[in-house]
Amino acid sequence: MTHVLVTGGAGFVGSHVVDHLVDAGYDVTVVDNLTDQVHDGKPEYLNDDATYVWGDVRDRDLMTDLLTEADVLNHQASAVGVGQSMYEIERYVEVNTLATARLLDILVTEEIDLEKLVVASSMSLYGEGAYYCPDCDAARYPTRRRERDMADGVWEHRCERCEGALEARPTSEEKPLDSTSVYAITKRDQEDLCRAVGRAYDIPTVALRYFNIYGSRQSLDNPYTGVCAIFSSRIKNGNPPLLFEDGAQSRDFVHVSDVARANVAAVEAPIADEAINVGTGNPHTIRDIADALIDEYGASDTVEPEVADDFRAGDIRHCYADTSRAERLLEFTASVSLRDGIEELVGWAETREAEDNFEDAHDELKQRGLIRDS
DSSP states (O other): OOEEEEETTTSHHHHHHHHHHHHTTOEEEEEEOOOTTTOSSSOTTOOTTSEEEEOOTTOHHHHHHHHHTOSEEEEOOOOOOHHHHTTOHHHHIIIIIIHHHHHHHHHHHTTOOOSEEEEEEEGGGGOSOEEEETTTTEEEOOOOOOHHHHHTTOOSOBOTTTOOBOEEEOBOTTSOOOOOSHHHHHHHHHHHHHHHHHHHTTOOEEEEEEOEEEOTTSOSSOTTSOHHHHHHHHHHTTOOOEESTTSOOEEEEEEHHHHHHHHHHHHHSSOOSEEEEESOSOEEEHHHHHHHHHHHHTOTTTOOOEEOSEEETTOOSBOOBOOHHIIIIIOOOOOOOHHHHHHHHHHHHTTSOOOOOHHHHHHHHHHTTSEEEO
């Protein structure tokens, strides 16, 4: 039986990956340090058919022992959060970049023969998504918006050549990368390190570029997690979801069960040295998400989204996935609709306590100059 080692396998995404791997017949070992920001002790959803080792991926001796027994490495462990990464720079680089480098160093120095390496990458390394200028009839890849425009509430990109309005288009894996946060840079490091070592040592390697993941098991107390969980905490505590900019910025929201399926497909597909988007190909605005959650919680009489009249430094406007490579190489297409996914998330969240820590995190970012008034 193929033995898969899943780092971060007790976390939000990792635990769903473990469940799907176990269901697919794999022998699964998990290593996780149960970081306090995400976990309050061991979660109740741990899979009884997996083996759990409580430790840190930065522990070289531990990881040497675990990797020696593994046929496949599924590397999910990361420090997550764009805003927090901008003032906890050393920790993010240590947990994401250095820890990944150490895992790869073990593979090489111990001459471990892996059948497959799957690493969790991120859409954040794209920066802005892909765009099209109808006036110029040309693709455009804008970088960061001008500070003075955002301060004036001008949110949308204009064509660099004709100043015409740009239209968002699906972002393919060929789009030039423009990482705009420490988190994004470290995710790019993870992907680049794994693929480079995979090429050099003939380890079939797949980097899955996750778009905006949501669903059950995402921490409702962590104010640096995904927007669906943050909004859920706000709504459950009777507070309005706060929208940066005007709330019309769009993202690709993919349910965690689909992400888990993509991981199993990446383990099994006969491919190597690939970066593959994992998304739905369908954009939704942040206001859409707030409205959908309020409706599902039945809170429309008491709560409504609130535009914050500020913006976050380095935020992008639009980005959603071109999914054609995933369809071609993994035979993977996301199957959970936003409506069904929101229903699943809220059904799970209704059984959980949620501490709304958003305002503390918002104030912290503002004090550090990472949130600015418009």
